[in-house]
Amino acid sequence: MGSKKSAAKVRHLKPKKKCCRKDVRCLRCPVVVHRLNKLDLDSMNRKKLDKAIKKARVA
Template sequence: MATFRKLWVTSANSGSTAHSSRNRRTIGVTPDIATPIVSPRSRTPVKASKVARLKPKKKCCKSKPRCTKCPVVVHKMQKAEHHGLSEKELKKVLHRARAH
């Protein structure tokens, strides 16, 4: 199931604040684009096999999609790596664990 993000246009000639909902109109909806998994410091894509070796955060974020360092994601990746899955299969497990 794809989630959708609304695009808004604010009218330029309005005199009220930009945060007012009266100044916005919907011009369309776009599907959320799947973002690559990136490391928090270097912002480069992280391999699925390296996610199992990350140190998890203290608390689960419970947001969708879950972050890469979420303890739930790291634990599921550790289990998958322990079963000896290939890199391609690990990538699929990571995608399911983050629940895009």
């Protein structure tokens, strides 16, 4: 993935107030944080977490 944040910490980030609505959403976008909160990230391994983040960030 190449991001500076680990996949497990993305779930607990404080979302921004407004969505940027770009082609690939940022990690702090409220839409991405909401999509990741709906998933059970504790039971996923590293590879599945990376795929879940990529899927959540797709606009």
